[in-house]
Amino acid sequence: MLSEGFITSIRAQPRAPNTATAKDVGIYFHELYPTPAIKSSFKKSSTPVNALAVSSTHIFAAQADKAVVHVYSRERGNQEALISFPERIHCVTMIGDGVLVLGTAEGRVILWEVCTGRQISTPPAHLQPVSCAVANQLHLVTGSEDSNIHVWSVPRLLSLTSNERHEPLRSLSNHRAAITSLGMGHSASTMNICVSASRDNTIVVWNYHTGDLLRTFLLPSTPLCLALDPCDRGVYIGFEDGTLQLVEFIEPGSTLNPLYDTRLQTTPVQITQPPWTTASEVGAAHTLGLSYDGTTLISGHASGKIVQWDIGRRRFSAEVADLNAPVTNLHMLSPFPDKRMTKAGAVVKPKLGESEYTFTAQLTGTMEVDTFNRVLNAPGIPPEMLDDAISRFSRPAAASSSGDEKLRKENEELWKVINEQRALQKKTWEKYSQLKSGGA
Numbered sequence: 001m002l003s004e005g006f007i008t009s010i011r012a013q014p015r016a017p018n019t020a021t022a023k024d025v026g027i028y029f030h031e032l033y034p035t036p037a038i039k040s041s042f043k044k045s046s047t048p049v050n051a052l053a054v055s056s057t058h059i060f061a062a063q064a065d066k067a068v069v070h071v072y073s074r075e076r077g078n079q080e081a082l083i084s085f086p087e088r089i090h091c092v093t094m095i096g097d098g099v100l101v102l103g104t105a106e107g108r109v110i111l112w113e114v115c116t117g118r119q120i121s122t123p124p125a126h127l128q129p130v131s132c133a134v135a136n137q138l139h140l141v142t143g144s145e146d147s148n149i150h151v152w153s154v155p156r157l158l159s160l161t162s163n164e165r166h167e168p169l170r171s172l173s174n175h176r177a178a179i180t181s182l183g184m185g186h187s188a189s190t191m192n193i194c195v196s197a198s199r200d201n202t203i204v205v206w207n208y209h210t211g212d213l214l215r216t217f218l219l220p221s222t223p224l225c226l227a228l229d230p231c232d233r234g235v236y237i238g239f240e241d242g243t244l245q246l247v248e249f250i251e252p253g254s255t256l257n258p259l260y261d262t263r264l265q266t267t268p269v270q271i272t273q274p275p276w277t278t279a280s281e282v283g284a285a286h287t288l289g290l291s292y293d294g295t296t297l298i299s300g301h302a303s304g305k306i307v308q309w310d311i312g313r314r315r316f317s318a319e320v321a322d323l324n325a326p327v328t329n330l331h332m333l334s335p336f337p338d339k340r341m342t343k344a345g346a347v348v349k350p351k352l353g354e355s356e357y358t359f360t361a362q363l364t365g366t367m368e369v370d371t372f373n374r375v376l377n378a379p380g381i382p383p384e385m386l387d388d389a390i391s392r393f394s395r396p397a398a399a400s401s402s403g404d405e406k407l408r409k410e411n412e413e414l415w416k417v418i419n420e421q422r423a424l425q426k427k428t429w430e431k432y433s434q435l436k437s438g439g440a
């Protein structure tokens with residue numbers, strides 16, 4: 001069985017003595033499968049909700065009510081750095097494996113390239129603190145306590161040549177209260193969705209590429225966190241009263257996705273299904289995480305309890321752990337991590353306004369020594385490598401397999417038959433024309 005785990009963080013010190021949990025521990029590594037257990041931990045961290053980000057090599061934990069981010073090395077198992085920023089940090093997220101996004105108390109968005117130290121800061125686009133953020137390689141979506149959501153272009157924010165003022169691509173403004181959580185779909189197409197939860201007791205599904213509102217769901221309680229199904233078939237919601245709920249986007253047995261039915265997009269949907277509950281009081285649900293295959297849901301609560309839910313039966317399954325302090329963040333770890341050619345051995349501290357651009361990382365793959373040395377010592381891309389690349393584009397496509405060769409021969413035979421038919425048709429038409437003219 002594959003090993004699957006997750007990382008959690010807590011806020012503040014434990015409320016009461018607990019011999020099973022160290023008092024100054026703030027971040028925990030958990031194993032989910034094959035046996036639930038706490039494997040390791042990091043100390044001296046108090047992290048608010050939506051303020052933990054994880055890369056393949058590091059953990060970034062923004063500290064509650066401070067303008068400070070603690071950086072921990074996953075490989076060395078220690079605290080690597082303490083990074084100060086000009087404003088208090090309210091939320092963080094990762095773009096890929098090398099850019100940390102920070103939302104500030106003043107409504108700004110800060111991007112920090114951890115392998116170069118380059119720091120980009122936007123104007124205060126939000127009127128109140130940035131409460132949550134999600135991102136992929138192309139887009140960044142930020143939500144705020146001012147009830148607005150902004151969509152940003154990541155390539156434009158990270159551009160080395162653009163001197164224009166950083167502005168969001170568009171704003172999504174259908175909520176009437178603070179945004180508590182955001183989730184981004186897993187599609188790479190222009191029909192990808194994002195889901196927002198708000199203290200106005202609604203969640204909204206958006207096409208963030210166009211800014212279109214796809215559906216509004218009215219909820220029985222205040223949603224604090226959400227997690228999208230791996231196939232974007234629905235969203236799991238954690239409420240302030242500690243219960244959970246599943247909202248399905250696609251009706252069972254239907255071949256159509258009702259999110260894109262324009263007749264339904266202006267009509268809110270009232271959720272009436274009974275919520276999922278636990279046998280005991282666990283407190284508000286602050287964070288949710290889904291297993292890699294989407295069959296197990298994990299929730300972290302204000303009481304410090306981490307609960308496992310059976311999605312198939314839609315009910316409480318087991319209590320995974322009790323951290324004796326509010327669980328504020330939960331990050332699932334994939335059993336199939338991405339393979340990258342480089343990794344950040346140590347983060348480069350951010351330098352605002354730094355003109356030099358130096359990428360510092362460790363190679364994780366293998367390269368030919370001659371090729372590596374030639375590229376390393378050349379002032380730019382070696383001419384022979386450019387020539388080889390250009391020649392690959394100009395070469396005619398060759399048959400790559402016996403199947404391609406067979407198709408080519410069949411194509412030639414078909415064209416031969418077509419040409420013969422055309423010649424016969426031409427002779428027949430000429431003979432017909434002669435007979436017609438002679439009869440006339």
